[in-house]
Amino acid sequence: MGDAHAYRVIMASRLRSQLAYPTSFAFDVVNQLVYGLIEFIELYAVFHNVDSLAGLGWSQALLVMALSRLAFQTGDLFVGHLDQMPAYLRQGTLETFLIRPLPVLAQVITSDISLRRVSRIVLFGGFTALALARLELTWTPAAVVLLLAALLGGSLITAAMFITAGTAQFWLIEGGEAANAFTYGGAYVAQFPAGVLPVGVRVFYTAVLPVTFIGYLPTVTLLGLADPLVPSWFGWLTLPVGLTFLTLSLAAWQFGVRHYQGGGG
Amino acid sequence: MTGEKSTGATDLVIESRVLTKEFRRGRSGRRGRTDSVLRAVDSLTVTIRPGEAVGYIGANGAGKSTTIKMITGILKPSTGSVLTCGLDPMRHRRDLARRIGVVFGQRSQLWWDLPLQESLRILGAIHALPPTRWQRRRDQLVERLDLAAFLDRPVRRLSLGERMRGELAAALLHEPELLILDEPTVGLDVLSKERLRVFLREENQGADGGPPRTMLLTTHDMDDVQRLCPRLIVVDTGRCVYDGDHAGLVARVGANRLLVIDLVDPVQELAGALAGLPVAVERTDDAGLRHTITFAPGEVSAGAVLDRVSAVAAIHDLSLSEPDIEEVVRRLYASSA
Structure with missing residues (x-):
């Protein structure tokens, strides 16, 4: 398709402009890595005081955290800047997208792919590898497929969260904070073994905002753990759940764009 | 409306029929919702033929920008219909975007942090212009809009007049049939305004051996209208109060x-x-x-x-x-x- 060329040109140009100031780029990268390390230290500090969290040991909990963050960062790389929707609407950026012959969401995605976010993907990839190494798994083909499906599905769930939150901005005024609570709050919950949550909260974060599918449930399935509430094969559902959630969020987005009421001005 | 033809055998560039846009300004408070309806555009029926240059004028809040947003497929009409270049703008937004150029005076479609020529390059890719055609068109616009001196400068460092010339190049790069300008001269100094008008006049009359380009222009500046637009459409609180030439308007009042x-x-x-x-x-x-x-x-x-x-x-x-x-x-x- 001719469009693919357009996206390549846009992205290459965005990336080049990010590298135009190497010092500031390096600073951004370090900043991102420090944030990632703090999350690791947070979990480490917890396990310095307790031996297990909701029945999961250090390496198991680390896998939940690393897997969920890795999936989140991957989704975030592509659609994380949808948290800028209030600004896009206010400044009329969206209208600029609407007068170009490309889908609006694809333009939003390619407008701000941020290279510095890749550093966190690498970092959490490292933590995932560390956790897996400590757990001494037997690598069956099923385990590999499960892990990849979990990563892909988790990224899709993350993307769907951002798209849904971004869509809500068509109707909310100054709804940026509410959207962040939804996306970043959901991502925060996804880092922990779901057993630490009260049952009602946990049901919400599984059935409504399906973030326990990102890190926790695939870990349960991969490691053959027992969970009091869900069967152990639930971890296989991450990819289908991600695809479903993403499809719904895209439909909502389309509806939002078609019913856009103008950014004033 | 059903049964509309999607791609047109119509020879009108813009055809609106009782086009209406209402905004519901809901306030959800503790006492429930109270809605007030603002009719920004009210039963607008106009047609614009190829090659025309039409001044669309009215006070702030008269509904000019809302009309333009419906014509370009940004906003969905509440009732009535509009066909732009024979297309339903909401249903065929992307096809339409290839055939129209839009300049919003108060917002930029250029990439703020990139040199102007980078913006032109990206827009060439977005409109899938073949390299030779892009090159030829870009060179024409650089020459006629006198962009050469600041092509390498990031857009955020351009003066308003320079930026506006860049915006015009961006809107005209893909040689659209219809050029829509929303307050193009707002904030420009006298000399910049004059240059812009000369350029727009040439565009309307078919510059560079191309066909005449249809123009729709909203403005507060009556000089723009007097110099560029033989035909005027005057709107007041969403309704068309005059559609015709200058002499007719003068005679009317x-x-x-x-x-x-x-x-x-x-x-x-x-x-x-x-x-x-x-x-x-x-x-x-x-x-x-x-x-x-x-x-x-x-x-x-x-x-x-x-x-x-x-x-x-x-x-x-x-x-x-x-x-x-x-x-x-x-x-x-x-x-x-």
């Missing part, structure tokens, strides 16, 4: 032309010389050297008036002022209120 004559030798009274003509004459100074003659355009020509005057006195100097369009529009508003 009864505005006059003003001829000021300085004579070589004083004459106390010119009324006798002008008897029978539909004019009003007044001596403007005590000596009788200066006289002011007012008359409606179309009823009598300035030449006929001058013939009569020069039959009785030698004319030293004269000035003729046309009715001020701004004043005319103000009168139109007052009469339609």
